[in-house]
Every structure is written in C-alpha cells, then in structure tokens.
Amino acid sequence: MTVDNPTTGAGRPPGAASEPPTGPPTTGSTATRVLGVITLVGIAALVLLGVFLTPADAELGDTIRILYMHVPTVSTAYLAFVITAIASVMYLWKRTEFWDLFAASSAELGVLFFALTILNGMLWGKITWGVFWRWEPRLTTTAVLMLTYVGYLAVRQIPNDTRTRGTISAVIGIMAVVNIPITHKAVDWWRGLHQEKTIFGTVDPDMKGLQLFTAYLGLTVFLVLFAWLLIHRFRVAWLAERAADVGVDAAIAERRAERAVPSSAGGAS
C-alpha cells in the first residue's frame, strides 16, 4: 500500500521500509509482506477446511460453518478493543502521538471485526433460532459495545488539538473496555437465546477433531490478519498526521508570504 504524501523523504512511518527518498512513502515492510503471505495462505486453508473438508454438524448441518468465522471475528474484535484500552493507558502516561494513533487504529479494526461478528451472528440466528435479532442479554450487551466504539471513533472526528483529542478518546477507550467481560459473561449471568461461551468456555470437550482444529485455525488466521491490518492502518494514520503537519506549515508559510505582498490581499486565488 502506498500513500501520496506531499513531501518526499519526510514523515516515513516508524518501522516502514526505508526506500530512496524519491519514492512515495509506503506502509509495507518485510515483516508485513511475510504476514500478508501467511494471511493469504491461512485464509485459503480456512476456506478449504471450513467450507469443504469439515463434516456438517448433526443438528446444525452446514450452519456450523458460520462459527468458523463468528468465533474468530469476535475474538479478534475483543483483542482489538483491549489493545485500544492498553494503548490509551500508555497515551495518558507517555503522551506520545504513537500511542494515540495506535489506540485509534486498533479501535477502527475492532469495529470492523465486530460489525462482521454481528452480521454473521445474525445469519446464524436467523437459521438456528429462527430470528435475526432478539433483545436478549448477549445481543443487547453486544449492541451496546458496538455503539460505544462507534462513538469512540466519532469523538475522534470532532476537531480538536491533538492533545485534547488524545485525552478524550483515551478516557473513552479505557472506559468502554469494561463492557467486554460483561458481554462475554452475559450468557452465564442472564437467561437468553445465545449459547454458552465458545472460547474460554467449553469448546474443548464439545467440539472434536477436524471441527476443533478448524475453529482454532480460524482464530489464528484472523489474528494474523488483524496484526497485518493493524500495522498498515497505524502507518497510514501516522502518514496522515505528517501530511496534516505539512498542510499547516504550508498554510503558515503562505500567510507569511501573503503579508509580504499587501497588494494581493483582495485577489484570492
């Protein structure tokens, strides 16, 4: 992935490959290319196993194949939100742009994976329960969690100086994570439609053989995919900040130049 940057050679994201200063800045590096290849191979293997090679479930039939994606996407989303919370703590401590952008990048991907979870979960619900949605405990807490993180991203769009923006979003990023254990435990605490926890729960005795292997493969593949996306998303965010800096510098320079030529004041562009 390459990004147009008004400057050449400046503002390369941390960790990205160093290229000749004439080339456009890139968010790729050897590490991300290796991760990308692993992700592609893993997704191919997951599709092969999840769609073709694993047996259908006795009761659920082919619906069980949704789980090979549902469990990985929700686990990845939870991890992304936890990373956001940790990075938010680090931001409040260190006050560096790195942690602010890292928290935001992770939250953005978390929202992406969580939206996928809700979508494939609704498909599962329609086929298994007979309805797309019911306001039962797990689904309700899930909706609250989703809205909270969409709110986190929206708050970041309010124009503020970077320090204010970082502080507000860090506080939200830390508070919002409290809902994850509540959502996770909702199936134990209250009565609902949703089945019990699949991970950190009872998956091992209840899934067997190739089904279990595919479930864990799905989890691994989505975690690698997340790592790959997170690195790229963070570097893009970093470059965007550098581009914004350049814009501000240029605007200041132009104002200075404008002041030096009073006669041109009225003829804007």
Added chain:
Amino acid sequence: MTPPDPDGMHLDDPESADATTGPVERDDRLDVTPRTAPDRRPGGSGSSRTRTYVAVGVVAVIVVGLGLVLVNGLRDASTFFYNVDEVAAKHDELQGERIRVQGNVVDGTVRKTDDGVSFVLRFRGEELPVDHVGDPPELFGPKIPVVLEGTLRGDTFHSDTILVRHDATYDEENHDRVREAEKDAVTTTAPGGPAAQDVTETGPGGPALGGASG
C-alpha cells in the same frame, strides 16, 4: 516543505498576465490553504465547524441509541423468558400477558394442526400444552429446547414464534443437548444421571434430527 519565496513575488499579482498560471501552479501542492478556502476565514461557517456539527451530531445519535438499547435491553433481557415450571407457578398472574416460555419439546406430542403445530413443553417436571400458529423453524423437532413467544390463555400457551435454542455442543449425538438443558433442572434423579426422565422417554443416544456427522 518548499521554502517560501522571500520576496513573495511569485504570488498572484492582479496586474500580471500570468496571474493564475505560472509559478503559483507549480507550488500549488497545498491541500489546506486559507486563500483557496474562503469559508475558512475566521468567523465564517467553515468546514471545520461543519465537521464539528456532524461529529457532535453522530455522537448525540449514538448516545441516544445507547440509551434506547439499554432501556429496551434491560426491560426485555432481565427476564428474557420464563421456564415452564415458573409459568405453572404464576399461572394466574401471567394470563393474557405476552411472555416467552422456555422448555423442551416432549417427544411424541408434536401434532400438525390446520394452522401450525401443537405439542407439549416440559421443564423441571412441569408440562405446558402449546398451540402454535405458523410454520415452525427448520430445526424444530421433538426433544429440543425452545423459547416460545405468545400468551397464556387458560391452561394452553398460544405461541406465534418458536425460537430454537442451541447450546455450545457441536457433536454427532443429540441427547447430550437435552441433558445439558436440564442439567440443573432435574432434582429427583441421582447424581450422574441427569435428565433421566427425557433420556428414558426417548432412548439414550437416539438422535432425533439429522444424521450423525461421523
């Protein structure tokens, strides 16, 4: 960044022939300049302000949405369903009220009716006759745990929606599932033999739905 022309002479000169071309174009790599975005002047309704309104609006919508979800969810999710035995205990006060009931479909009681199915729902030893209007879902069948939506009239529950519960067992065998559902429900059987009632009714290990996956 490009160093500014110390003389400022490359800027627009209204009297020059190339006022809008020439060096200005070459330097024009700026996305954000105060001069090409008149609405960014101080006091104007700038795009920055628009952005603030949009962002604050989105946040407001989300806060309202969260409130609605919490109110909805807390009211609905706190007692998402009654178990059959609880319906039996509250038989009189639940009359005519729209509720959800959870239990297991008793094997051998499922009958097709003109406009749906009728069957008996059982949980913790209590039974409830059900008259369902509409097509049952695909996975519906005897011995499975379901949540019904409808009203209790007299001794019969009139259901219009059947929600099939599924627990986290993915296996070839079906009887595990009923056992899980009534695990904490059966108090009369000895330890190690939960759900003996249903298992003896249906025969151990006899899958009611679909074939074994091997």
